Amino acid sequence: MEAATKQHFFHHGEPGLEAEKQHCHFCQIRSFATRSRFPVTIVNTEDDAVLDPHFRFVDSSILGKGVEPTKGEFLTGCECVDAEDCQYSTCTCLQDVDDDSTDDEGVSTYGETPRRKVYAYHSHGTKVGHLRSKILASRNPIYECHESCACGSDCPNRVVERGRKIPLQIFRTENRGWGVRSTVDIKKGQFVDRYMGEIITAQEANRRRAKSHIAQRKDVYLFALDKFSDPESYDERLRGPPLEVDGEFMSGPTRFVNHSCEPNMRIFARVGDHADKHLHDLALFAIRDIPRGEELTFDYVDGIDDSENDALDPEKHKDMSRCLCGSPSCRGYLW
Numbered sequence: 001m002e003a004a005t006k007q008h009f010f011h012h013g014e015p016g017l018e019a020e021k022q023h024c025h026f027c028q029i030r031s032f033a034t035r036s037r038f039p040v041t042i043v044n045t046e047d048d049a050v051l052d053p054h055f056r057f058v059d060s061s062i063l064g065k066g067v068e069p070t071k072g073e074f075l076t077g078c079e080c081v082d083a084e085d086c087q088y089s090t091c092t093c094l095q096d097v098d099d100d101s102t103d104d105e106g107v108s109t110y111g112e113t114p115r116r117k118v119y120a121y122h123s124h125g126t127k128v129g130h131l132r133s134k135i136l137a138s139r140n141p142i143y144e145c146h147e148s149c150a151c152g153s154d155c156p157n158r159v160v161e162r163g164r165k166i167p168l169q170i171f172r173t174e175n176r177g178w179g180v181r182s183t184v185d186i187k188k189g190q191f192v193d194r195y196m197g198e199i200i201t202a203q204e205a206n207r208r209r210a211k212s213h214i215a216q217r218k219d220v221y222l223f224a225l226d227k228f229s230d231p232e233s234y235d236e237r238l239r240g241p242p243l244e245v246d247g248e249f250m251s252g253p254t255r256f257v258n259h260s261c262e263p264n265m266r267i268f269a270r271v272g273d274h275a276d277k278h279l280h281d282l283a284l285f286a287i288r289d290i291p292r293g294e295e296l297t298f299d300y301v302d303g304i305d306d307s308e309n310d311a312l313d314p315e316k317h318k319d320m321s322r323c324l325c326g327s328p329s330c331r332g333y334l335w
């Protein structure tokens, strides 16, 4: 670790080292636009390990071969003139919200049209912009306004779009390699960061699985963008198989977040432009208050049916890896 930091801090200000700097993790995280207000840092007080030199930090996902975003002419956004309107069922960005609620936020009218507040976030007080408890406890997607919308960049419904507002530290854990923590307190419902990586086709993901020397563990880096997959969909991109995000070799700091059977974060599908549902974001939110310095975790198999969860099947344990999350309700095995 010292050798890596010394090379960066003492030599990377010098001209003529462009090729070397491209592979330097410290140069990569210092190129992020948010480096001053919300820096990413890397520390190791445990041993001499450094991050895998083949890994590269990126601050947005990269589209792989054969993955196309929707053409500009097919993008659509809401036409809300007053951004405050982007919290109600009348905002077209929120038209697909599954609203089974009769809860807190209530009904109002817009001209003659009755409208319900279906906004995923709190809109008042100290919790403003934090995901509401009802959504946090669900696996519902989050719909946000985006760059094709008429509302401005100060629209309250652009929490994930505005990006990470938390400084993150990648640190060496005692027994699970690298992990991630925050250097500030995080509140329940607060957005932490996206899971980023290369967005690849299902065929390419399977090719990488087959080729990977870490065999089935390759799956810990692959997330299927399957929230809207539907074999009956009129949109062929949603009929599947879904695209996948591979964070193994290119990603942001959340690629180093470890698993816990009692996690403090949960991952949500976040949709911007409805025409780009097949490319939805994966957004991590705190599911309880997290004091600064506590390791950030999520459940890698959240949402998997118990009957498909190998950790609950004693027959399969002999070929599985031990879970070292240390939580009282640890299932004992990862995969």
Ligand SMILES: C[S@@+](CC[C@H](N)C(=O)[O-])C[C@H]1O[C@@H](n2cnc3c(N)ncnc32)[C@H](O)[C@@H]1O
Pocket (backbone or CB within 6 Å): 176, 177, 178, 179, 217, 220, 221, 255, 256, 257, 258, 259, 260, 322, 323, 324, 325, 334
């Ligand atoms: C997505 S990576 C997380 C970052 C990783 N610790 C590293 O050093 O790069 C997933 C890998 O971390 C380790 N890991 C994560 N959570 C763990 C847990 N609860 N118990 C044991 N190992 C864990 C496993 O080696 C797993 O393959």
